[in-house]
Amino acid sequence: MKRQLSADEIKQVELEILLAFKKACLDNHLKFYLVGGTLLGAVRHKGFIPWDDDIDVGMPRPAYNKLIRLEREKKILPDHLKLICHENGTFQYPFMKIVDTRTTVDQKYLEGSVAEHLWIDVFPFDGMPEDDRELARLCKKAAAIRTVLGLNFSRAGQGKTFFRRMVKPVLTPIARKIGPDRCCRAMDRLTARYPFSVSRYCGGVVWGLYGPGERMVKDEFMKSDTVTFEGHRFPAMSCWDSYLSGLYKNYMELPPEDKRVTHEMTAWIEEPAE
Numbered sequence: 001m002k003r004q005l006s007a008d009e010i011k012q013v014e015l016e017i018l019l020a021f022k023k024a025c026l027d028n029h030l031k032f033y034l035v036g037g038t039l040l041g042a043v044r045h046k047g048f049i050p051w052d053d054d055i056d057v058g059m060p061r062p063a064y065n066k067l068i069r070l071e072r073e074k075k076i077l078p079d080h081l082k083l084i085c086h087e088n089g090t091f092q093y094p095f096m097k098i099v100d101t102r103t104t105v106d107q108k109y110l111e112g113s114v115a116e117h118l119w120i121d122v123f124p125f126d127g128m129p130e131d132d133r134e135l136a137r138l139c140k141k142a143a144a145i146r147t148v149l150g151l152n153f154s155r156a157g158q159g160k161t162f163f164r165r166m167v168k169p170v171l172t173p174i175a176r177k178i179g180p181d182r183c184c185r186a187m188d189r190l191t192a193r194y195p196f197s198v199s200r201y202c203g204g205v206v207w208g209l210y211g212p213g214e215r216m217v218k219d220e221f222m223k224s225d226t227v228t229f230e231g232h233r234f235p236a237m238s239c240w241d242s243y244l245s246g247l248y249k250n251y252m253e254l255p256p257e258d259k260r261v262t263h264e265m266t267a268w269i270e271e272p273a274e
Contacts, residue, residue, distance in 0.1 A: 018055050107265045
């Protein structure tokens with residue numbers, strides 16, 4: 001029997017996914033950090049940002065690839081959790097999700113396999129160039145790929161702004177001719193230009209929405225600190241203050257109410273019949 005989840009219940013399911021992910025990483029010596037809005041929530045709110053239900057995790061590219069291999073070879077996550085990623089043909093974005101297969105979701109502006117179950121996002125952190133102009137070019141190319149990729153999953157004629165509702169029907173058919181698989185392979189080639197192991201700098205490239213602001217000194221990124229999120233301790237990069245400043249500037253200041261974006265998502269969970 002399916003039961004619709006409240007907003008608080010959605011957050012609780014996502015937290016449980018994160019805790020299971022944490023255990024799998026600790027048991028297998030895989031480095032991971034809270035990143036993006038989840039790290040911001042930990043620092044500013046000690047938990048979820050009140051108007052958000054997102055959980056974002058980042059991993060150095062070598063650890064990210066090892067996680068994919070370990071889950072494929074010996075299943076290190078609980079049975080009800082599934083790792084989906086384009087590398088194993090189960091996801092059409094250039095990062096992974098850990099999903100709870102007991103749940104189903106519907107997101108207002110998205111369709112397809114991107115939004116089947118409640119999830120946490122796990123992003124690879126790749127090498128980044130030292131030269132600022134080269135970094136800007138890298139970020140622009142990654143942003144272009146993300147735009148084309150996102151249009152593959154848009155619901156034509158729907159969007160949060162009038163402009164998006166008008167433009168989507170024109171651009172979406174073009175994007176779908178290119179296809180998500182080609183976009184992911186293009187992103188793989190782009191990130192491979194800057195191997196994590198030999199780069200002085202690193203950051204989020206595949207989903208680096210803040211462009212050059214994502215860049216960190218790798219030695220500082222690889223050193224760990226801890227933060228509190230919903231009553232639990234999680235790792236963060238030692239340079240979390242400069243990282244959050246690069247993404248959000250004055251990150252302790254609350255954004256205006258019209259900038260407090262939600263996922264506009266409905267979720268259900270499968271429960272055994274009584």
